[in-house]
Amino acid sequence: xxxxxxxxxxxxxxxxxxxxxxxxxxxxxxxxxxxxxxxxxxxxxxxxxxxxxxxxxxxxxxxxxxxxxxxxxxxxxxxxxxxxxxxxxxxxxxxxxxxxxxxxxxxxxxxxxxxxxxxxxxxxxxxxxxxxxxxxxxxxxxxxxxxxxxxxxxxxxxxxxxxxxxxxxxxxxxxxxxxxxxxxxxxxxxxxxxxxxxxxxxxxxxxxxxxxxxxxxxxxxxxxxxxxxxxxxxxxxxxxxxxxxxxxxxxxxxxxxxxxxxxxxxxxxxxxxxxxxxxxxxxxxxxxxxxxxxxxxxxxxxxxxxxxxxxxxxxxxxxxxxxxxxxxxxxxxxxxxxxxxxxxxxxxxxxxxxxxxxxxxxxxxxxxxxxxxxxxxxxxxxxxxxxxxxxxxxxxxxxxxxxxxxxxxxxxxxxxxxxxxxxxxxxxxxxxxxxxxxxxxxxxxxxxxxxxxxxxxxxxxxxxxxxxxxxxxxxxxxxxxxxxxxxxxxxxxxxxxxxxxxxxxxxxxxxxxxxxxxxxxxxxxxxxxxxxxxxxxxxxxxxxxxxxxxxxxxxxxxxxxxxxxxxxxxxxxxxxxxxxxxxxxxxxxxxxxxxxxxxxxxxxxxxxxxxxxxxxxxxxxxxxxxxxxxxxxxxxxxxxxxxxxxxxxxxxxxxxxxxxxxxxxxxxxxxxxxxxxxxxxxxxxxxxxxxxxxxxxxxxxxxxxxxxxxxxxxxxxxxxxxxxxxxxxxxxxxxxx
Amino acid sequence: xxxxxxxxxxxxxxxxxxxxxxxxxxxxxxxxxxxxxxxxxxxxxxxxxxxxxxxxxxxxxxxxxxxxxxxxxxxxxxxxxxxxxxxxxxxxxxxxxxxxxxxxxxxxxxxxxxxxxxxxxxxxxxxxxxxxxxxxxxxxxxxxxxxxxxx
Ligand code: FES
Ligand code: FES
Numbered sequence: 001x002x003x004x005x006x007x008x009x010x011x012x013x014x015x016x017x018x019x020x021x022x023x024x025x026x027x028x029x030x031x032x033x034x035x036x037x038x039x040x041x042x043x044x045x046x047x048x049x050x051x052x053x054x055x056x057x058x059x060x061x062x063x064x065x066x067x068x069x070x071x072x073x074x075x076x077x078x079x080x081x082x083x084x085x086x087x088x089x090x091x092x093x094x095x096x097x098x099x100x101x102x103x104x105x106x107x108x109x110x111x112x113x114x115x116x117x118x119x120x121x122x123x124x125x126x127x128x129x130x131x132x133x134x135x136x137x138x139x140x141x142x143x144x145x146x147x148x149x150x151x152x153x154x155x156x157x158x159x160x161x162x163x164x165x166x167x168x169x170x171x172x173x174x175x176x177x178x179x180x181x182x183x184x185x186x187x188x189x190x191x192x193x194x195x196x197x198x199x200x201x202x203x204x205x206x207x208x209x210x211x212x213x214x215x216x217x218x219x220x221x222x223x224x225x226x227x228x229x230x231x232x233x234x235x236x237x238x239x240x241x242x243x244x245x246x247x248x249x250x251x252x253x254x255x256x257x258x259x260x261x262x263x264x265x266x267x268x269x270x271x272x273x274x275x276x277x278x279x280x281x282x283x284x285x286x287x288x289x290x291x292x293x294x295x296x297x298x299x300x301x302x303x304x305x306x307x308x309x310x311x312x313x314x315x316x317x318x319x320x321x322x323x324x325x326x327x328x329x330x331x332x333x334x335x336x337x338x339x340x341x342x343x344x345x346x347x348x349x350x351x352x353x354x355x356x357x358x359x360x361x362x363x364x365x366x367x368x369x370x371x372x373x374x375x376x377x378x379x380x381x382x383x384x385x386x387x388x389x390x391x392x393x394x395x396x397x398x399x400x401x402x403x404x405x406x407x408x409x410x411x412x413x414x415x416x417x418x419x420x421x422x423x424x425x426x427x428x429x430x431x432x433x434x435x436x437x438x439x440x441x442x443x444x445x446x447x448x449x450x451x452x453x454x455x456x457x458x459x460x461x462x463x464x465x466x467x468x469x470x471x472x473x474x475x476x477x478x479x480x481x482x483x484x485x486x487x488x489x490x491x492x493x494x495x496x497x498x499x500x501x502x503x504x505x506x507x508x509x510x511x512x513x514x515x516x517x518x519x520x521x522x523x524x525x526x527x528x529x530x531x532x533x534x535x536x537x538x539x540x541x542x543x544x545x546x547x548x549x550x551x552x553x554x555x556x557x558x559x560x561x562x563x564x565x566x567x568x569x570x571x572x573x574x575x576x577x578x579x580x581x582x583x584x585x586x587x588x589x590x591x592x593x594x595x596x597x598x599x600x601x602x603x604x605x606x607x608x609x610x611x612x613x614x615x616x617x618x619x620x621x622x623x624x625x626x627x628x629x630x631x632x633x634x635x636x637x638x639x640x641x642x643x644x645x646x647x648x649x650x651x652x653x654x655x656x657x658x659x660x661x662x663x664x665x666x667x668x669x670x671x672x673x674x675x676x677x678x679x680x681x682x683x684x685x686x687x688x689x690x691x692x693x694x695x696x697x698x699x700x701x702x703x704x705x706x707x708x709x710x711x712x713x714x715x716x717x718x719x720x721x722x723x724x725x726x727x728x729x730x731x732x733x734x735x736x737x
Numbered sequence: 738x739x740x741x742x743x744x745x746x747x748x749x750x751x752x753x754x755x756x757x758x759x760x761x762x763x764x765x766x767x768x769x770x771x772x773x774x775x776x777x778x779x780x781x782x783x784x785x786x787x788x789x790x791x792x793x794x795x796x797x798x799x800x801x802x803x804x805x806x807x808x809x810x811x812x813x814x815x816x817x818x819x820x821x822x823x824x825x826x827x828x829x830x831x832x833x834x835x836x837x838x839x840x841x842x843x844x845x846x847x848x849x850x851x852x853x854x855x856x857x858x859x860x861x862x863x864x865x866x867x868x869x870x871x872x873x874x875x876x877x878x879x880x881x882x883x884x885x886x887x888x
Contacts (some may be wrong), residue, residue: 065742072835183840201831209827209843210819211812218771252739289755291778359835360776360784360871362752409837410871427777441777495839631831639834642873644775665781665869676875703815 003042021174034548042388055084055132057265061156061170063088064096070381071099071204072411078203080121082628086195087129087188090169090392091155097203102383102403111175118628118691119597130185132176139175140167178541190688199631204407214407217438218380224366225254225283227427229291229443230297231276234658235506236305239278241410243298244721247282250296252289257281257430261423269385269390274419275508277449280425287438305506307658314351316503317455317476321349324339325472326499329485332555338470338495342461350458350523353652354478354667355451357512361409362444367424373400374425379408379415386418389513390425417449422717445668446660448508450653454519458527463496466535468493468546474500475520479509482520487594488566489528491559492546500572507655513643514696518596521700522648522707525591529708530717539590539708540574544569561594565623568685569601573575573621576683577603586616589708592702598624599685602641602702604677605708613710613727615645615677620698622682624691633694637682640698646671648703649724669722741801746814756802761785764803764811774810776869783868786841786848787811790842793838793848795867812840815847823847826885834872842868846882855886 017650031294048575056064065081081097133153139147140158144165152159159166190196201340207214208484232238244256262268264276280299284290307313339345374396380386391398408415439447454477461470471493475483481500490496512518532542547570549725570592573579579590592601603619618641650669654661662668707718716730743750744767750822752767762779764770764787773796776784780795785794788810815821819828823843833839842865849856855863861879881888 123804199831201828201888202833204836205828205831205833206819208833208839209812209824211770211840213771215774215837217775218765218767220771250773285753286758286762286766287775288758288766292755358871360774360782360835362775398875412871441779635831635834635874638876640871642875646873664779665777666779670869670871671873671875672867672869673865673875673879676873678858680876708877 003675023056025175035232035276039298052375055088055128057132057136057169057173057176059170059173061168062094062096063090063156063169064098066098066294070379070383070408070415072381072408072415074627075202078200079118079584079629080125080631082195082200083118083122083125084129086193087126089129089153090154092195092200094156098361099405100385101405112332118367119130119693122690126187127185131182131185133177134170134182134185135176136169138179142727143167143172143175157213161274171617174202184499196626196628197630200629202632211719215361215364215409216377216406217361217409219377219406221366221436224248224368224436225275225285225431225473226284226290227281227424227431227437228287228294228440229423229437230280230282230294231443231447232301233446234301234303234307235275235448235508236303236307236601236656236658237301239280240300240302242280244280245296247293247296250289250293252286253282253284253293255283255291255431256297256382257283257427259423259426259430261393261419261426263393267389269389270417273417273449275506275511277419279423283427283431283435291440297418303658307506309656309658310353310654311418313453313478313503313655317351317453317478317652319453320476320501320503321457321474322592324501325477328497329483329500330490330496330498330556330558331448332490332493333495335457335470335472335495339343339459339461339472341463342470343464344462344466345459345536346462346527346531347459348527348530348717348719349455350521350526350719351455352453352519352648353654354453354507354509355512355651356653356662357409357410357412357414357443357449357451357648358445358668358670359412360408363414363420363439364437365421365424366434366436367421367428369394369425369428374395374428375402376404376425377404378420378421378424379406380410380418380421381411382416382418382466389418389422391531393422393426394429412513414449417510431663441665442663445653445663449510450507451512451518452479452509456482456483456520456523458523458557460527460531462531462535468531468535470495472497473524474501475498476503476689478503478505479626479633480516482516484516484520484560486560488561489524489546489549491554491561491563492550492557494555496555513640514699517593517696517700518644518647521593522703525593525701525704526707526717528718529589529704529711536581540579543570543592548683561599565599565685566594568590569599569623571622572683572685573601573619576621576681577605577619579603585710587713589705589710589712591701591705593697594629594696595700596695598622598692598694598697600697600701602698602705604702604705606700606706606713608713611713612711615706617624617679617681618677618702618705620680620682622694622698623685623687625687625691625695627684628691629646630684633684635683636694637698638647640675641680641702642671644699645677645703645706648673648706649720650676650722652722653659739802741804743801743804743809744806745809746811747808752801754801757800759797760787760799760801760804760809761796764796764812770811770813774837774841776838776841781867781869782838782841783845784838784841786844786868788844791848791851793845812838813843815844821847822885822888823850823881825883826888830877832874832877832880832881834874838868838870838872842878843869844877846885850882850886856882
């Protein structure tokens with residue numbers, strides 16, 4: 001058996017101890033930090049890259065793995081323990097997974113996000129399992145009085161072939177606690193994996209389908225009050241006056257107060273995108289009574305900055321794109337000359353609106369603040385940051401504040417920003433009572449933290465031979481440019497220019513699933529489709545030629561992708577989808593993109609039925625290295641595709657004088673069952689490379705595969721999201737003959 | 738406040754609430770049946786789906802005073818232990834991501850299958866159109882409904 005020797009970082013193990021009642025407990029650091037790609041992770045805190053956990057082996061042989069990082073539907077609560085169990089060599093059925101609370105004494109950096117959990121955890125998780133296995137083996141060797149390397153393990157049983165003796169892990173777990181932590185451990189050869197690479201079902205699935213309390217909103221504590229907030233109805237407004245007489249007189253209402261959740265000197269941490277820290281709060285016995293009292297509040301708001309409308313945003317960004325002074329993010333060769341000498345120049349502009357996260361479970365948090373301590377419970381991706389800001393607002397030391405993470409009814413980036421937890425704490429302190437803060441859907445949708453609105457101009461220069469000789473991308477956003485200067489097609493063109501612009505606004509924005517990529521991938525890959533068409537080339541061949549260039553002779557040194565792996569997913573999807581086959585009535589579009597260290601290529605098959613476009617099938621090739629849990633990985637890929645199609649097609653958040661126009665799902669359109677693709681087939685590249693991100697990468701490219709298929713079907717290109725509002729103008733008919 | 742007698746999952750319950758309280762909050766806060774979820778409050782997302790005499794309804798928009806003696810079924814009463822064919826099919830297809838919408842999806846699908854034991858894809862599309870899954874598990878939802886129907 002070929003095996004990998006790994007030097008163990010001694011600090012990876014925080015403590016080894018005997019369990020009360022017998023057994024072994026290891027506290028270990030889940031993370032070995034690979035250097036994060038700076039550009040991909042720009043907006044994310046350094047501390048996302050570490051997690052650690054407890055591993056407990058009981059005398060009964062049952063293994064408990066504490067899952068320290070929050071579960072938002074990305075399935076890490078199943079997939080990460082699988083990696084530990086693999087190297088430990090136990091039967092998955094003997095593994096119990098438990099969610100840990102925030103505990104910085106035992107764990108460090110309990111955070112989740114950026115599609116990094118598996119990638120960052122991979123080595124540490126494997127070493128933790130392998131180390132525990134090694135210690136159990138040494139304990140068994142002592143007990144049986146045989147050399148340790150004559151022992152083998154299988155599914156939690158240690159066997160000595162020579163004497164035929166065997167012991168269960170549970171039999172030696174207590175003794176293993178006194179074994180010295182080994183300096184080195186052997187990791188399995190990936191080809192010997194028994195758990196990794198097999199589908200293991202969601203450990204919480206039964207609880208989910210039977211409706212057990214799991215989510216923050218389900219949390220209940222006897223005697224708690226329900227708190228709901230009223231924030232300014234428009235960005236740029238603040239509270240002028242409040243008359244709560246009528247509301248306070250309503251049944252079930254205990255009080256109406258105002259809070260400032262970001263006072264002078266407050267340590268904002270990740271709650272800093274909150275546009276409305278000043279809030280009116282209604283407290284009462286039940287949610288319905290509080291909801292009704294909210295409507296009875298008489299509040300005057302006044303403008304304290306500009307009340308912006310969508311037209312201001314659109315024109316403002318267009319103006320900057322036309323004539324704004326941009327930051328040059330990358331420049332290769334002489335782009336101006338290339339465009340001057342071009343035989344053909346193609347220029348297109350793309351745009352997308354603000355989007356709300358709209359996790360199906362609205363923001364909520366429980367807080368019980370006492371004189372000298374505080375307890376918080378709720379759905380949060382960044383509990384450690386939340387505790388810092390709660391400590392700051394309450395004036396309590398961090399070690400007097402406990403935070404328990406619940407399962408989250410969706411994240412998509414929204415629950416990185418813990419302002420709702422800070423608010424719950426401030427309300428509980430003011431009310432001197434345990435409270436559960438609950439946002440209505442309207443509160444949730446109108447409070448900001450949106451995916452930025454974007455525009456981008458692409459220009460391509462082709463020479464007489466239809467070769468790409470110049471490329472120019474110029475992007476603007478509120479807030480931040482969507483452009484990744486060092487991603488494809490940078491590195492494939494001699495003359496290249498990438499420029500960034502930003503429009504200021506009082507609308508608050510934040511990270512939304514696959515930040516920036518969620519827009520720029522669709523724009524770039526739609527544009528390249530048109531460039532290929534102008535060059536008279538097949539869109540896949542055209543991209544592969546560019547990758548050949550990047551492999552043989554790349555331009556520049558800072559290219560943030562591996563051209564071989566990129567080309568690999570395109571080739572795989574071409575083969576699987578049988579690209580180029582004659583399929584009457586089916587219109588096909590292709591797209592490929594790289595983000596979160598993973599590569600995705602997709603083909604969309606579009607049909608026109610009843611004068612409506614319908615996605616018949618999405619073919620998806622993914623290179624994310626080793627796939628830990630294929631069934632769960634497919635689920636993530638499918639979700640990303642549905643999410644990407646849905647938001648590109650239907651969703652938008654617009655403004656009228658600072659007010660969000662869409663406030664609930666009657667006006668904010670989300671994709672539904674009848675609009676989802678009929679079929680999605682996912683193919684993973686099998687290359688044995690350490691795993692990379694999967695929660696986000698399938699989302700960004702799919703809008704372009706859809707738009708490119710739509711262009712094939714109708715001859716009309718889609719430049720502005722949401723596509724559905726542009727499709728109405730297009731004559732759609734089923735093909736005749 | 739007023740007293741209401743309700744039949745929920747085959748048992749009698751009495752609650753003392755304001756008459757316009759939606760069943761969603763009666764179930765969640767007064768009877769501790771939290772499988773019914775709040776997503777929108779305006780009958781647009783389906784997270785709060787329950788059965789009223791076997792018909793799927795949106796509990797967020799159903800005042801307790803309108804129930805009368807009709808029988809309510811929630812996810813907790815669909816089966817005692819998760820053994821309903823739809824719950825089993827949900828497990829088989831490993832449908833949930835975040836899981837928040839799924840009880841509403843299952844309740845809506847259960848009402849569909851009770852009426853139409855072997856729905857076509859188009860009938861599933863139409864019947865499930867009112868239930869949002871923000872995580873995008875629609876394909877697995879449809880596959881699980883078909884598995885349950887075939888079983
Ligand atoms: S909460 Fe009732 S339909 Fe959304
Ligand atoms: S599984 Fe998350 S909303 Fe459906």
